[in-house]
Amino acid sequence: xxxxxxxxxxxxxxxxxxxxxxxxxxxxxxxxxxxxxxxxxxxxxxxxxxxxxxxxxxxxxxxxxxxxxxxxxxxxxxxxxxxxxxxxxxxxxxxxxxxxxxxxxxxxxxxxxxxxxxxx
Numbered sequence: 232x233x234x235x236x237x238x239x240x241x242x243x244x245x246x247x248x249x250x251x252x253x254x255x256x257x258x259x260x261x262x263x264x265x266x267x268x269x270x271x272x273x274x275x276x277x278x279x280x281x282x283x284x285x286x287x288x289x290x291x292x293x294x295x296x297x298x299x300x301x302x303x304x305x306x307x308x309x310x311x312x313x314x315x316x317x318x319x320x321x322x323x324x325x326x327x328x329x330x331x332x333x334x335x336x337x338x339x340x341x342x343x344x345x346x347x348x349x350x351x
Contacts, residue, residue: 234275272304
């Protein structure tokens with residue numbers, strides 16, 4: 232059972248993502264902040280991190296730099312979720328180390344396609 236960490240500051244969005252992932256058989260942990268997400272990532276070593284691109288406590292670049300410095304998490308895929316238009320983010324996604332981008336709001340099918348692609 233793949234382990235997925237959802238880092239999302241909006242409780243309803245985090246719970247929706249977790250419910251979808253659990254329905255598809257994934258073990259899910261939720262963190263409401265980037266700092267808590269880093270702690271849970273170190274503790275649980277997830278197979279995938281679903282990360283809200285705009286968290287209030289840690290910017291995306293800092294989060295990824297700190298995550299990549301942790302032994303065993305250097306190559307963990309991180310799927311960015313955001314409502315920001317792709318054109319505004321696309322150049323920085325690869326540079327920052329995100330492995331994919333999912334736009335909010337999303338359909339269950341597109342969410343799971345993005346998750347499955349990262350876990351493949």
